[in-house]
Amino acid sequence: MPIDLYQVPGSAPCRAVRLTAAAVGVDLNLKNVDLFKGEHLKPEFIKMNPQHTVPTMDDNGFYLWESRAIMGYLVDQYGKNDSLYPKDPKKRALVNQRLYFDMGVLYQSFADYYYPIIFGGAPKDEEKFKKIESGFDFLDKILNGEHYLVGKNLTIADLATVVTVSNCELMGYDFGKFKNVSKWFQKIKSEAPKYEETNGEGLKAFNELKERLAKK
Numbered sequence: 001m002p003i004d005l006y007q008v009p010g011s012a013p014c015r016a017v018r019l020t021a022a023a024v025g026v027d028l029n030l031k032n033v034d035l036f037k038g039e040h041l042k043p044e045f046i047k048m049n050p051q052h053t054v055p056t057m058d059d060n061g062f063y064l065w066e067s068r069a070i071m072g073y074l075v076d077q078y079g080k081n082d083s084l085y086p087k088d089p090k091k092r093a094l095v096n097q098r099l100y101f102d103m104g105v106l107y108q109s110f111a112d113y114y115y116p117i118i119f120g121g122a123p124k125d126e127e128k129f130k131k132i133e134s135g136f137d138f139l140d141k142i143l144n145g146e147h148y149l150v151g152k153n154l155t156i157a158d159l160a161t162v163v164t165v166s167n168c169e170l171m172g173y174d175f176g177k178f179k180n181v182s183k184w185f186q187k188i189k190s191e192a193p194k195y196e197e198t199n200g201e202g203l204k205a206f207n208e209l210k211e212r213l214a215k216k
Contacts, residue, residue: 002029004058006045010206012107012163013067014055015199019159020071022194026078068099071156085156094150098142098157106135107164114171118210132168136178139165143180147187154191162188163199170203 003021005028007014021028033039033054040052048063049056056065059077064070075085086092109131116122139161142149149157165185168175175181189195 001060002027003060004029004031006031006033006040006048006054006056006058008033008035008054009202010209011054011202012167012206015202016067016160016163017055017057017070017074018198018202019163019192019195020074020084020156022198023084023154023159023192024074024078025080026074068103068156068160071160075156083153083155084159086151091151095155095157098149098155099160101138101142102157102161102164106139106161107167109135110164110167110171114167118213132173136168136175136181140178140180143184146180147184149184154188158184158188159192162192163202166199166203167206170207 003026005014005017005021007017007030009032018028018030033045035054039045040054045056046052048058049065051065053065055067055070056063057070057073059073064073072085075082079085085095109128113125113128113132117124148154149161162185165175165181166189169185175185192199
């Protein structure tokens with residue numbers, strides 16, 4: 001029975017979940033939620049997720065939200081092995097650390113700088129922009145001498161972070177001077193299963209939303 005994923009097509013966290021499902025080989029029944037129409041505030045949605053956020057997963061009555069929690073669950077529950085999310089405590093701790101870094105530093109800096117501009121027409125904030133630079137500098141150091149964010153193979157840390165980096169690229173952020181990030185980005189794009197079908201299509205949706213809001 002397919003897993004229901006309540007999502008917004010352009011949402012970065014939703015795209016990260018879709019990338020993980022593709023890597024695990026799990027079918028998702030995508031249910032688009034129109035936030036502008038308040039579909040996430042309907043009683044039936046709030047019953048599943050009191051925070052009324054996307055992505056929200058319904059796996060046969062098991063409800064879960066927060067993208068990185070869903071990603072870990074999909075691997076633990078449906079993965080043929082644990083390579084995407086290792087069970088070894090030290091390896092898993094490193095994957096978790098990278099996930100928290102993406103959530104709390106890299107993606108957060110992207111959201112803090114770009115979302116007020118996209119959704120509110122706010123002016124550029126140089127101090128916020130510097131935090132993106134700082135995040136990429138840290139990421140470049142983490143990737144020094146490495147092909148992946150953790151260990152010798154693709155993990156959900158790579159899948160979450162590649163979405164964030166792709167968002168930055170879409171917004172015209174030039175990370176070319178971060179050589180390790182640039183090389184890693186191309187590698188993950190080529191290795192992540194169904195990358196174009198999931199993140200590529202999602203980026204198009206995000207770009208369409210951005211352009212639509214810019215015309216208002």
